[in-house]
Amino acid sequence: MSIGNSPEDDRPSDDRPADEGPAGAHQADDRPSIGHVLQQARIDAGLTVDEVSSSTRVRIPIVHAIEQDDFSRCGGDVYARGHIRTLARAVGLDPAPLLAQYDEGHGGHPPAPTPAAPLFEAERIRSEPRRPNWTAAMVAAIVAVIGFVGFTAFSGGDDGDGSKSVAEGSTPTPTKPTQKPKPNKPADPKPDPSDSAIAGVPRDKVTVKVAAADGRSWISAKDHNGRTLFDGVLEQGQDKTFQDKQKIDLVLGDAGAIELYVNGKQVDNEFEPGQVERLTYTKGDPEVG
Numbered sequence: 001m002s003i004g005n006s007p008e009d010d011r012p013s014d015d016r017p018a019d020e021g022p023a024g025a026h027q028a029d030d031r032p033s034i035g036h037v038l039q040q041a042r043i044d045a046g047l048t049v050d051e052v053s054s055s056t057r058v059r060i061p062i063v064h065a066i067e068q069d070d071f072s073r074c075g076g077d078v079y080a081r082g083h084i085r086t087l088a089r090a091v092g093l094d095p096a097p098l099l100a101q102y103d104e105g106h107g108g109h110p111p112a113p114t115p116a117a118p119l120f121e122a123e124r125i126r127s128e129p130r131r132p133n134w135t136a137a138m139v140a141a142i143v144a145v146i147g148f149v150g151f152t153a154f155s156g157g158d159d160g161d162g163s164k165s166v167a168e169g170s171t172p173t174p175t176k177p178t179q180k181p182k183p184n185k186p187a188d189p190k191p192d193p194s195d196s197a198i199a200g201v202p203r204d205k206v207t208v209k210v211a212a213a214d215g216r217s218w219i220s221a222k223d224h225n226g227r228t229l230f231d232g233v234l235e236q237g238q239d240k241t242f243q244d245k246q247k248i249d250l251v252l253g254d255a256g257a258i259e260l261y262v263n264g265k266q267v268d269n270e271f272e273p274g275q276v277e278r279l280t281y282t283k284g285d286p287e288v289g
Contacts, residue, residue, distance in 0.1 A: 034084060034098050035069035041091035042067075056086045063087065077106055201243075201264045206283045208248045209261035211239035215273070218253030234258075250279040 032040075042052055049067075053060045065073045066083060074080035081099055088095035201207040210219055212234035221229040224246035234240060236257070242248050252258050255271030262281045271277055 031101065033069045034101055035067040037093070037098060038084070038087050038091060039067040041088075041093050045091050047091065052087065052090050056090050058083055058086060071102075071106075080106075203263075204283070205243050205245055206248055206281055206285070207241065207243045207263055208250065208281050209239060209241045210234065210250065210252075211259045211261070212236050212257055213259045215254060215257035217255075217257045219258070220251040222249045223247075247280055247282045250277075250281070252277045252279070 042049070049060055049063050052058070053063050056063075062073050062083060065071070066080075066087065071080040074083055081102060084098050084102055085095040088098050208221070210221070214236070216233055216235045218233050219240070220231045221240070221242045223229055223242075223244040226249075229242050229244075229248075230240055252271070253276055254273060255269070255275045255277040256273035258271070260267040260269065260279075262285045263283065
């Protein structure tokens with residue numbers, strides 16, 4: 001019996017079913033075609049061709065061809081039956097009736113799977129054999145030998161008694177005698193900061209130092225423009241130094257507690273404790289203003 005023919009093919013052409021596959025095979029009865037059944041089941045399941053292809057790994061063009069009853073792109077009956085089974089399960093159908101319908105239209109019985117074996121066997125043989133990478137092994141061995149030789153060269157120069165031999169022509173480095181630490185010289189007494197500041201006063205300016213030697217005192221200092229340089233309380237032991245190009249105006253809240261240094265010289269005063277004094281000094285002083 002020829003492929004795709006059935007006993008009903010002897011009827012006149014007007015009585016034959018209109019549904020034929022792309023290869024010219026006639027349907028044996030009024031059943032919907034395999035491709036139509038798969039397509040309708042996919043639509044009923046709410047799946048797209050892309051989704052079916054992703055889940056089954058059947059390429060999109062083959063899915064489209066099978067839904068159009070074109071099995072020529074499957075690569076043979078074995079692959080066609082495998083694709084029908086896979087697609088039927090993906091859309092929720094029992095593949096057995098579809099496979100039986102395919103066999104009826106393509107030879108009347110399932111083809112033996114032996115023709116596919118050489119293809120799969122060839123693919124397996126091509127992918128599995130892996131020869132040892134002798135090149136990598138040789139490189140590793142050479143690196144190991146070089147490392148061992150280098151280690152021996154550096155460590156093998158020791159004498160039998162354990163002491164390292166001195167290379168010919170080299171001079172041993174003499175050992176420096178241990179030097180005794182020098183006794184620390186007593187540090188020179190540092191000058192009082194106030195004395196250093198007074199000794200270094202510039203001659204082109206008026207410099208006034210106010211020191212709260214005998215108690216705390218409120219003081220105010222202004223320059224020749226009347227700008228306030230300081231206005232606050234000096235605690236006992238604190239001091240302030242002021243400079244200006246022309247003059248310094250001072251107000252001492254407790255003049256008896258204050259020592260004054262003007263242009264590097266101490267000013268002798270006989271201020272009484274609690275006495276308020278207003279003083280002015282210029283570059284030519286010290287003179288009480």
